[in-house]
Amino acid sequence: MTDFLSLQRSIPLTKSIAIRKTWRRSLQMVGTTEFAVAKHSDYTGAKIGMWLFLFTELLLFGGMFVLYSVYRYKYAHDFHIAAYELNQLMGAINTVILLTSSLTMALSIAALQRANRKLSNIFLIITIVLGVLFLVNKYFEWSAKIEHGIYPNSPLLARSFNNGETLFFGLYYAMTGLHGLHVVIGIGILTFMLYFINRQPTTQFAIEPAQVDELRGSQLKIEDRQGRKLWDGATIGNSVRRISITFKHYATDETFDRTNITKLENSGLYWHLVDIIWIFLFPLFYLIT
Amino acid sequence: MAHDAAIATTHPVSFLEERGRFTGILSWIFSTDHKRIGILYLFSMLAMFLVGATFAFLMRLELIAPGKTIIEPQTYNSFFTLHGVIMIFLFIIPSIPAAFGNFFLPIQIGAKDVAFPRLNLLSWWLYISGAALAIYSLVSGAAPADTGWTFYAPYSIRTGTNVSLTVFAAFVLGFSSILTGVNFITTIHRMRAPGMGWFKMPLFQWALYATGWIQIIATPIVGITLLLVIFERAFGIGVFDPTKGGDPILYQHLFWIYSHPAVYIMILPGMGVISEMIPVFARRTIFGYKFIAFSSLAIAFFGSLVWGHHMFVSGQSYTADVVFSLLTFLVAIPSAIKVFNWVATLYKGSIELESPMLFSLAFIFLFSIGGLTGLMQGALAVNVHIHDTSFIVGHFHYVMFGGTGFAFFGALHYWFPKMFGKMYNRKLAKIAWGFMFVGFNTLYFPLLVIGWMGMPRRYYDYLPQFHTGHLISTIGSWILITGILLVLYNLGRALIKGEKAGQNPWGGATLEWQTSTPPPLENFEKIPEVNRDPYDFRGIAVQ
Numbered sequence: 012m013t014d015f016l017s018l019q020r021s022i023p024l025t026k027s028i029a030i031r032k033t034w035r036r037s038l039q040m041v042g043t044t045e046f047a048v049a050k051h052s053d054y055t056g057a058k059i060g061m062w063l064f065l066f067t068e069l070l071l072f073g074g075m076f077v078l079y080s081v082y083r084y085k086y087a088h089d090f091h092i093a094a095y096e097l098n099q100l101m102g103a104i105n106t107v108i109l110l111t112s113s114l115t116m117a118l119s120i121a122a123l124q125r126a127n128r129k130l131s132n133i134f135l136i137i138t139i140v141l142g143v144l145f146l147v148n149k150y151f152e153w154s155a156k157i158e159h160g161i162y163p164n165s166p167l168l169a170r171s172f173n174n175g176e177t178l179f180f181g182l183y184y185a186m187t188g189l190h191g192l193h194v195v196i197g198i199g200i201l202t203f204m205l206y207f208i209n210r211q212p213t214t215q216f217a218i219e220p221a222q223v224d225e226l227r228g229s230q231l232k233i234e235d236r237q238g239r240k241l242w243d244g245a246t247i248g249n250s251v252r253r254i255s256i257t258f259k260h261y262a263t264d265e266t267f268d269r270t271n272i273t274k275l276e277n278s279g280l281y282w283h284l285v286d287i288i289w290i291f292l293f294p295l296f297y298l299i300t
Numbered sequence: 301m302a303h304d305a306a307i308a309t310t311h312p313v314s315f316l317e318e319r320g321r322f323t324g325i326l327s328w329i330f331s332t333d334h335k336r337i338g339i340l341y342l343f344s345m346l347a348m349f350l351v352g353a354t355f356a357f358l359m360r361l362e363l364i365a366p367g368k369t370i371i372e373p374q375t376y377n378s379f380f381t382l383h384g385v386i387m388i389f390l391f392i393i394p395s396i397p398a399a400f401g402n403f404f405l406p407i408q409i410g411a412k413d414v415a416f417p418r419l420n421l422l423s424w425w426l427y428i429s430g431a432a433l434a435i436y437s438l439v440s441g442a443a444p445a446d447t448g449w450t451f452y453a454p455y456s457i458r459t460g461t462n463v464s465l466t467v468f469a470a471f472v473l474g475f476s477s478i479l480t481g482v483n484f485i486t487t488i489h490r491m492r493a494p495g496m497g498w499f500k501m502p503l504f505q506w507a508l509y510a511t512g513w514i515q516i517i518a519t520p521i522v523g524i525t526l527l528l529v530i531f532e533r534a535f536g537i538g539v540f541d542p543t544k545g546g547d548p549i550l551y552q553h554l555f556w557i558y559s560h561p562a563v564y565i566m567i568l569p570g571m572g573v574i575s576e577m578i579p580v581f582a583r584r585t586i587f588g589y590k591f592i593a594f595s596s597l598a599i600a601f602f603g604s605l606v607w608g609h610h611m612f613v614s615g616q617s618y619t620a621d622v623v624f625s626l627l628t629f630l631v632a633i634p635s636a637i638k639v640f641n642w643v644a645t646l647y648k649g650s651i652e653l654e655s656p657m658l659f660s661l662a663f664i665f666l667f668s669i670g671g672l673t674g675l676m677q678g679a680l681a682v683n684v685h686i687h688d689t690s691f692i693v694g695h696f697h698y699v700m701f702g703g704t705g706f707a708f709f710g711a712l713h714y715w716f717p718k719m720f721g722k723m724y725n726r727k728l729a730k731i732a733w734g735f736m737f738v739g740f741n742t743l744y745f746p747l748l749v750i751g752w753m754g755m756p757r758r759y760y761d762y763l764p765q766f767h768t769g770h771l772i773s774t775i776g777s778w779i780l781i782t783g784i785l786l787v788l789y790n791l792g793r794a795l796i797k798g799e800k801a802g803q804n805p806w807g808g809a810t811l812e813w814q815t816s817t818p819p820p821l822e823n824f825e826k827i828p829e830v831n832r833d834p835y836d837f838r839g840i841a842v843q
Binding site for chain 2: 053055056059060063064066067068070071072073074075077078081082085086162163164173174175177178181182184185189
């Protein structure tokens, strides 16, 4: 009597594990159950999902770029004048910061792909720090503007700027603000990844009470595929109600998990998206004067 | 992680009985099982549908006679706004894809779950958060929003009512819709069972696939537009405010770039379930499988290019008017292809008039009226005459309620036995359908007539010559409500003490009828090998 239970559960190990439980009733072998632990992680599926999501992000900003183009066309001269108010040096510094952070992001992924977790961690931390630096810079830039009385609905804008300039600054705050929000979310994701790629995940299987009854008096053993004994467990007594088997994956650099890399790659894609949006914002607001 | 262990026994345990990590309500609201999430959506949507219907019922009651009847004008404005927001964003956009799509998408392609189960649960949580925000916006702030569900600028950025919160609710709901779309498309691409080629998929899958693409492509645009309305109200950035040089027509463009494709998000899944039900109850294979499949994609494509027909009188250029009018006529072609194929499927079939079939036939009839009145509006000169009249209201409800709504209730009757393992009173279901069909036409047909005569939409009061039409319409609303309540009573009763449903009560050939009722946790005892067409009824027995 053999039944196969297939457990759809991603096991962060490169090889699958087979647990064979053998039970005896009146000293006679009755049956073997094999838990075939199927490794379920669809690399391509995860990538498709992420790219589709990035596509929606592009369209989200796309709506604002449409607004920008329409008003730039309608108020070309005003946009030209208003752009002089922005600090090109600050913008340039922030561009360098973000571009560098994209580089360190890519290096962090490359390090993890080569199973060098320590190096990956270092680059990831540098990426996060650069992201924070970008925001600090942005903070000073915005507060300087606000101090000069240039912000949406400000009395100064209404009094001494004309419509095109007002719209320029309205769009400037909306677009860089939304971009800044994406940087904040990106930093959050990368911080989570920092925890994620370093944690020791566990996998747990539970045997339901109904099945435990069937197993009473039997002994729990773990063998590998070749039948080599890995572990001999205790006999299941009458007091046992529920059994669960837990694996702790102390991932070494060699057995590092592929699904972690997928997650880091997807986070990297998001970070590059945030970067590329800035690549368009910088010339549109700071450079075209 | 305890629920990951599937225990194989001789009698498959259904997903309703499966014990996971939690019990009670928690086992539902934290479940990543696509079937449980589908049912969560179903119940939350039906609740929102009843709220939206109540607003509609009260509005119709107000319009039974000229002058004030039961509510104040301002209340009336809030009612039609909230009726629109709730019915569009909380009921009809998620209705078929989120409830039945979630439940049957993986089963029909032979998968164990969707590609991203946790993301799926997040979608539902976002939906519930959006619903809570929408309801909260009713009772908080100065007054409920009174802009209409379109939130047209500049009124929406000026009015003192609670627009920001309602708009934010719509934004959150849009996010939920996007995640569902991403999930469905990835699932259909990656998780089809062995042998399930693209042209072996049930047509419902093609409809969901096309819908998923519209959700992904169109929803972000309305997302940013709604955010900008909030920015306008909070900070006054000026992009839609004419006093600061902004352009309100741009708002309309950005709004309809999403909201016109959104009507295809609403109708395509409805067409998908009709394509499932017609062959089953005609006992004939579907006529023109590939045409129906590709017409879904064609509708998604052309439907994304016609938004300007909402703005023929808003002041966009005449060239744009002509182009959008032409494209509007083009989008009718794939819709007509579907209708002709359904009718051709019925031809020489042995038709069984079970309640799902009655709803399907009603769909074809009502959707045809809705579609043809839509074509009339696509013509530029006619559009000027009937713009912003109750003709539009009639047309829209013929498509959305007569189409999607009837498809939704048809799907509910079709799949109810599979989802819950219980069978309802079939005779009562047909009677309820009769009430709905008669009530629907009595309610909306007069609106087409008085709209043509010049009755404006969204008006609180009207001239005496429109009285008869409004009176008939209001009486129709009572018949319709009776039908809906009968449906809910019948299904509710079946849930509690309905007789046990068999594995395949209608004799369907798609995969959901090949698994036990209700389906087990991972849908199938073992992943099926697909080697037959979805509408090949040879050897399929009713059981």
